[in-house]
Amino acid sequence: MSATGADSAPGGMKVTVIGGYLGAGKTTLVNRWLRQAQAQGRRIAVLVNDFGEIGIDADLILAQSDDVLELAGGCVCCSFGSDLMAALLRLAERNPAPAHVLIETSGVALPGAVARSAKLAPGVSLGEVLLAVDALSVIERAKDRYVGDTISRQLGQADRILITRDDLATAERLAQVREWLAGTAPQAQLELAGSGFDPFAVVADQAATRRPARPLAPSGGLVRGRPRRYASMAPPRAEQLFESLSARFDRPVDINDVLRSVLDPALGLERANGILSDAQGQLWVIQLAGGRLSLTAHEYGGRDPHLDRLVCIGLRARFNRDAVLAMFERHGGEPIGQAR
Numbered sequence: 001m002s003a004t005g006a007d008s009a010p011g012g013m014k015v016t017v018i019g020g021y022l023g024a025g026k027t028t029l030v031n032r033w034l035r036q037a038q039a040q041g042r043r044i045a046v047l048v049n050d051f052g053e054i055g056i057d058a059d060l061i062l063a064q065s066d067d068v069l070e071l072a073g074g075c076v077c078c079s080f081g082s083d084l085m086a087a088l089l090r091l092a093e094r095n096p097a098p099a100h101v102l103i104e105t106s107g108v109a110l111p112g113a114v115a116r117s118a119k120l121a122p123g124v125s126l127g128e129v130l131l132a133v134d135a136l137s138v139i140e141r142a143k144d145r146y147v148g149d150t151i152s153r154q155l156g157q158a159d160r161i162l163i164t165r166d167d168l169a170t171a172e173r174l175a176q177v178r179e180w181l182a183g184t185a186p187q188a189q190l191e192l193a194g195s196g197f198d199p200f201a202v203v204a205d206q207a208a209t210r211r212p213a214r215p216l217a218p219s220g221g222l223v224r225g226r227p228r229r230y231a232s233m234a235p236p237r238a239e240q241l242f243e244s245l246s247a248r249f250d251r252p253v254d255i256n257d258v259l260r261s262v263l264d265p266a267l268g269l270e271r272a273n274g275i276l277s278d279a280q281g282q283l284w285v286i287q288l289a290g291g292r293l294s295l296t297a298h299e300y301g302g303r304d305p306h307l308d309r310l311v312c313i314g315l316r317a318r319f320n321r322d323a324v325l326a327m328f329e330r331h332g333g334e335p336i337g338q339a340r
Contacts, residue, residue: 012123013045013092014100016199019111020132021141021151022242022271022313023289025164025193026104029132031057033102033199038073042200045091045098046077047084049106084114088121097123100200107271107313108150108241112157130199131158131188135169135177137290142184146241146315155185162193242270244313245324247333252279254331255286258310259295261327262288268318274310286310309336 020026030046034056037044046056056069056077063070069077076098080087084103091098101124105114111129119126131154134141142151155161161181166174174192181190191197255278262272272288275298283298310333312324328335 012125013088013097014125014127015088015103015115015118016100016127017103017105017111017115017118017129018132018199019105019109019114019129019154019158020107020164021134021138021147021154022107023287024107024132024134024138025162025289026132027273029162029164029193030102030104031060034060034071034073034075036198037075037100037200038071040200041073042100043074043096043098044100044102044200045075046071047080047087047091047101047103048077049080049104084117085121088118088124092121092123102199108147110150110153110157115157128159128199129157130160130162131155132162132164132193133177133181134290135163135165135174136292138177139180141290146317150241152184155181155188158185158188160191161185161188162191162197164193166192166194241315242313243316243319243321244311245321245328246309246311246336247328248336249276249308249310249331249333251332252277252281254278255284255295258286258331259293261331262286262312263293264323264327266320267312267323267327268314268320269312269324270315270318271313272310276308276310283308 018026018030034044034046036042038060056071060071060075061069061077062072068079071077076091076094078087078091088101091101103114103118105111111131115126115129118124133155138151142148142155144151163174163177163181169177178190181188253276255276258276261267262269269288272286274286275283276286277283285294285296285298287294287296310328312327314320314324325335327333
């Protein structure tokens, strides 16, 4: 497979930046787009801060070496840590180079800043800044004293906003979210993520459709219904807002017991993401986001020491480190340090 024809990149690698707060559904979207790229014969790459944050579907992974996952269909997934420029240059040197790169930012990163950095890399053509927002919680999270400022800044930098979990929201809630987003981020186009949005189709004409970003100004709060505006100060780094712990599990667990533990409000979890196996050898994907817990059977059929792990993330002001470590120990997990 080669990056030719409709997927060629005469102006360089097309880069799309994907942002959104923790649990907004970025991982689900990226996996959907990887499958779409595979089906369409596109050679793409995904850049993430750390493999543990994204959870690429195991049946898409062919091999792993250093900081690169080889994926089905000629795609790759790379970890870039703090050096985005170097990662983009390494991708450009691949033979053949990917025609399209999806950059998934961390939950508290400002996607516009990431886009500006990516644009400086030689051979890169910047596409859209896409922001995923949870239809069921975005309004309430934007009012949170700890993360509201970050979420509102993210909204102000989006070219297009993808409303996730639209299938779980009522018509009244979706209408409320659309109206709120239109006032909060008037520069962004709104899409329902469940409508089959194609991140590859919009890049060619994005320059014609992008509206100017909202200007930054030294004010805060809503004023007579106008969208919130901000001083151009540096946003808090992830490690300033959040604390996270990970554990590896080398034996099966009682899945129902783990679910009860993860839901314990005493842990102070904002997000949990894990793949664990039960006594029958079945792998289960555990996702806690926005106060909602989901459990789904993993498509990969066998045990894999790289998969059996659980990552717990919480706001520093609420995260109970000792309680999380005790929970890991109770279920036979071995802490592997603080996750990114």
